[in-house]
Amino acid sequence: MTLAAHFVGSKGSFTLDARFSFPARGVTALFGPSGCGKTTLLRCIAGLNRLDFGRFEIGGEPWQNERIFLAPHKRALGYVFQDANLFAHLSVRDNLLFGATRAARQNTQADKTQAGPVDFDDLVALLGLGHLLERAPANLSGGERQRVAIGRALLTRPKILLMDEPLSALDHASKNEIMPYLEGLHDTLSIPILYVTHAPEEVARLADHLVVLEQGRVLASGPLTETLARLDLPIRHDDNAGVAIEAVIAERDEHWHLTRAAFAGGSIWVRDPGLAIGHRVRLRVLARDVSLALQQNTNSSIMNSLAATVTDIAANGHPGVRLVRVDVGGTPLVARLTARSAHELDLAPGKAVWAQIKSVAVLG
């Protein structure tokens, strides 16, 4: 099942013309630089902005088309704002219940049977809010506020969760504090989540589906692994650009504290993250941590060396840099090389190489 959204219109000198579809379950990241229209798009779906044309429907109910425009309060959505936007005059508990009581009055019986942790106590436990319930929002940390905002939105039993850069206003420590909760939501919720961000790390960690926006237009939309490995998108220019690989913990080396993560086409040894064998993980390999060699180099500190085939080469904005996409038994990797290296190795699509991976991050 997929959902489709299409919005067209102008706001001042900015023009949005975005049409994309996304899966009805899991996290879809709307990714792009500041001012690309990703927040406007999210606000359009919520009904907070109204452009010349919009079309969106969910669960057979049209929220907006040529004839219909449902007011935001009539759309069964959860919205998490960039800076939480809690009600200052209400306690954490009353903030959480604000939408819940109103939605309970409006939702039909069919809506109430929807899956997901919408029981108040369950959600409070899931988000770790138990000890904060009687506090005022002014006495919460940034990360705590954002957790309350997420809980407040979910308690309305939404059909879709819209998140507008929920981590961007937080410092590094708060981001790390809240990330596990977001990953937990990803696993427990059966509704689609649209997640606006300009941070490649968040995309790699949370998203299943990626929509790339630039200047109000959709440049690409597709499954995460595939879309991240494309060389023609601006996300490649980011220093932290990389691919995400779905893998399973397959083996453990107790002596050296390593585990082997297996994926379609190969496996990679990583520092033991303490996960059980069989556990699903997502590996993140940055383009700058991948180098290419023509022979398997055994006299090296690099542990992971995978047989691969070059599939594509692209420039990335700087004349001295090349991005090379290689295929490892069906799994794409991207390497960032100097143009001179690419020339000296005589790289071209179809050439067999060894991809040497210097560092891997294990996510979730």
Add this chain to the structure above:
Amino acid sequence: MWDDAIVLTLKLATLVTIVLLVVGTPIAWWLARSKAWWKEAVGAVVALPIVLPPTVLGFYLLIALGPHSPIGQAAQALFGQTLPFTFEGLVIGSVIYSLPFVVQPIRNAFEAFGERPLEAAATLRASPLDTFFNVALPLARPGMLTGAVLGFAHTVGEFGVVLMIGGNIPGETKVLSVAIYDYVETLEWGKAHVLSAGMVVFSFFVILSVMVTEKRMRSRLT
């Protein structure tokens, strides 16, 4: 005799404050949120009593409420009398005279929190009316308190308008400020002293308690 004036003044000011909050809050809301190009013109009309001499205001009110005006004729038909030189007339005059002192702080409060909490409420299924009563009004509480106190104090201190449309009828329109004026005119300085000093003390405590409460309210909201 002079305690009549105190009771009357408190009764007038209380009633006027209630009317002002009921009338002034929607006006303040509209002024804070409307995008109509002529809204500042309406804002200026509401603010006029700040600059106009009370006698000018009182003069026009006298004419507007008098027996030859449509309002006066309607009042005549409804109550069998016109409004000038009655307590009801004083209430109407005071409401108009004190309106800007109530509207402005409430409008500022609405403008200060802006669109964002209202958008949050909309995404949490609250209708616009629900949002107004359960989000906007509670968030504007400090501004409403300031407005109420300013409106109350302003009505207590009003003199010119009262004299123009209310005259000096004991128990009906003779409020404190007019009573003090009368005592001074008739050289009863002792009584003038008691009332005046009472006003000073009263005003001081009103303003002090408002400042303290407002500070506490604001620190809770931010």
